[in-house]
Amino acid sequence: MTTLLVAHGTRNPRGVAMIGDLAQAMARRLDDDVRVGFVDVLGPDPREALDGIRGSEPVRVVPAFLAGGYHVYSDLPGHLHQATRATLLAPALGPDxxxxxxxxxxxxxxxxxxxxxxxxxxxxxxxxxxxxxxxxxxxxxxxxxxxxxxxxxxxxxxxxxxxxxxxxxxxxxxxxxxxxxxxxxxxxxxxxxxxxxxxxxxxxxxxGAPLGLHAAVVELACRRAQSVATPPLAVAAR
Missing domain, CATH: 3.40.50.1400 (Rossmann fold)
Structure with missing residues (x-):
């Protein structure tokens, strides 16, 4: 099952690279294809990222946010409802x-x-x-x-x-x-x-440095993805 890691977005190339590295670390841990999308600043946005994934099975979506708020409860779900496929939306990373x-x-x-x-x-x-x-x-x-x-x-x-x-x-x-x-x-x-x-x-x-690729962060992101592996939690696309 493919996973989409969705972050806020930044113009800082190191920050963008870190999100990509986190996705790769998740892919190794989950033995899964993990893509990246952003809700602001740069693309692809979640809908675009979802449209670029082949197949028809639901995609697990993990919000790479440390707290809930507008992007988690309104912005991201809005993108998902505009997509052409079903998604399984996981909780935000934090608090944990x-x-x-x-x-x-x-x-x-x-x-x-x-x-x-x-x-x-x-x-x-x-x-x-x-x-x-x-x-x-x-x-x-x-x-x-x-x-x-x-x-x-x-x-x-x-x-x-x-x-x-x-x-x-x-x-x-x-x-x-x-x-x-x-x-x-x-x-x-x-x-x-x-x-x-x-x-x-x-x-x-x-x-202290940003949380980045600390092992506990990678493990948590994978747990969030695995927590929505069952259809009852699906957010169906329109």
Missing amino acids: VALADALLARLLLAGWHPGDPVVLAAAGSRDHRAQADVAAMGRLLTRRVGAPVRIGFVLPAADGSGFPPVAEVVEALRAESRPGTRIAVATYLLADGLFARRLHDAGADVV
């Missing part, structure tokens, strides 16, 4: 305990030490469902680092909803902490790009 494991691993590689305050940095969304998912991810990471994790958005909503800018959260933590305390940022982004680069200017001492 596997991502907490990957975030902790990225922090450790960046030089985080237990006791360093941590900020979970997410892309940002006005959608309350996405905000709730990020809050849930913060709680999962809190269990991993053994201390409360603050949350900040790389791009906060213009209406002030959601979480404050990452730089503000880092600054507040520094003001509350003893002199010399190191502040760490856990990058809750899948791929490299403009948002990931901005985090290095947020004033933190340690910045």
Whole structure:
């Protein structure tokens, strides 16, 4: 059964390559053909990607998003309903305990030490469902680092909803902490790009890399694909 991995899209070539590499890693793990589509910035979009897949059996669609929101609940389903074949739509990647494991691993590689305050940095969304998912991810990471994790958005909503800018959260933590305390940022982004680069200017001492091809991420994406292998969960094309 063919799988379609759908990501947001970025103009950063490294970010685009990472999504392609994730699809290849999934293909090896699933022993399956895994294609890629994007909902924004570049193509192919999900409908175009689906139309390029031969055969008539349903295609498993895995949203490569770390939280629900407009793209997961409205944009992507809209593309699928315009396609010419049936699809099996999996849940978004996050929140999940596997991502907490990957975030902790990225922090450790960046030089985080237990006791360093941590900020979970997410892309940002006005959608309350996405905000709730990020809050849930913060709680999962809190269990991993053994201390409360603050949350900040790389791009906060213009209406002030959601979480404050990452730089503000880092600054507040520094003001509350003893002199010399190191502040760490856990990058809750899948791929490299403009948002990931901005985090290095947020004033933190340690910045974890994007989740990328961490083994836990690859395994999670495969589990999402396998979770919709039965017809009752199909999203039928019109």
